[in-house]
Amino acid sequence: MRKPLAEAAQTMGCSELDLTYVENIVCKSKTSFAAGMQVLSPERRYGMYALYSFCRIVDDIADEEGDIATKHRLLQEWRDKMPRLYDGHAEDAVERVLLATIQRFSLKQQDFIDIIDGMEMDVEHPIVAPDEKTLDLYCDRVASAVGRLAVCIFGDSSNSAQEVAYHLGRALQLTNILRDIEEDAGRGRLYLPKELLERFRLPLDPKGCIHHPNIDQVCNILAYRASDHFKLARRFTAQCSQKSLRPATIMAITYGYVLCKQRKLGWKQPFQRASLSMLEKITVTGIGLLMGFIGSKR
Template sequence: MPKPLAEAAQIMGCSALDLTEVEKVVRKSKTSFATGMQILPPERRYGMYALYSFCRIVDDIADEDGDVPTKHRLLQEWRDRLDGLYAGQATDAVERVLLATIQRFNLKQQDFIDIINGMEMDVEHPIVAPDEQTFDLYCDRVASAVGRLAVRIFGDSSDAAQKVAYHLGRALQITNILRDIQEDAERGRLYLPKELLERFHLPLTPKECVNSVYVDHVCHILAYRALDHFRLSREFMAQCSPTALRPAKIMAITYKFLLAKQKKVGWKPPFKRVSLSLIEKIGVAGIGVIMSYIGLKR
């Protein structure tokens, strides 16, 4: 048995088989998440795998094909399963590792409920031009709530760490929205706030909106809003454990680079979604690791 797996199993009180199952969920997604979590101690790494598995499952319920009543039922089942977990009951590998993670890192049930409620916002009907209050609520539920759980798993439950989750979650989610406006429009979704769209007399229908040259103005405003959240998250990180929030720092650096790249390309049609080349991924990750170790705030 690999040493990190055995160590995590001993510390968390889980079977190695259960830990392997949650790791499979992460690796099956073929994201860079598993690689990024390698810098964590084994028990925190598998705790993040469990959190990712939960998020992946409820996100798939919301996004995959299926009728609305079934999706509501499946999400409600997960609310009920959370009640069971907080009563100390678990029935499968993901639940058992999630239970161990909840207990070890004192995770709050409401944060999990917030994530489910965020998924349900996408299920009820496609989000199209939400007002500012709804836009911020959505960002809080699908991103900052994940951050509130993650910083505890990373090892910092301070008020400052919770503020990092608040601001960094919003910064990351706005960045994702700005990179995915074309894909979202094709799915009948438009996450750009109604008030901003009306300011520039943009249509409130997804495809017509993203095909307007003036959507560039709205997206630039949101980009600056995201940058402000990046700045505030960095200020609160300075008050946190530098070792614990190392993964958050690396994530912030990576996404800020992505946002800068998208901002340079712009949002005028035809829209071009940016991504990181292999060289850029290596470079940004390397810079992030170095900066997180030496404690530079940038």
């Protein structure tokens, strides 16, 4: 039996060195994302590693220290790279594996542009109390666009799979917003929508908002919205190839569990950020694998 790396290299037409490079980006990040990818075939797994590497690079441009002009320039460079990639030109390891992934799974260029545009929203100026429309656009660009690419790599490009990407992306991003509210405030960011803050008379500045006694009321409403998106994602997943979307099922269960933990902890000071223990991570991954296995037998 060929090793996964060798199999992926032959199938995708990439060097093992390039594939190892994108795999190392995932490993160094210590993300829980990697666990769900282990159920994929080698070529799909390394395709997801390439997508993750791209997202990691542009996200770091937006989040790391640096002047705004340089961040705009670096994001524009990636925006300019996309047409060249789609013309078959790649310059480094990430681009070469990304090019092979784009060609292998017929990924849409606009989804990559949407992700870059989402990073640009964080660079232009700190997002503070966006209106509902802007928040939804942000969630679509930084999360659902990733999902639209991911489901194609997983092996299902149907309309139902695109709906899974739409709803699961929003569910995951809202969960991240609710879990990282204190960290974001430290960066001068506040992703809670202006309309909700004004309804419950919370200040529109990050530090003032997260210390307000009504913060739980606003966050609970967003948590219910995230839960609704998780439910809709499950509904559309049932219409898809269960085997193909097994990684999405694992991510949905994992993040759904995180959301439940954060709701129990609440959002009042002193803030406690929900996280999963190693045992919990193993348990929810196992549940996701079991559900995907049962679904594939129907």
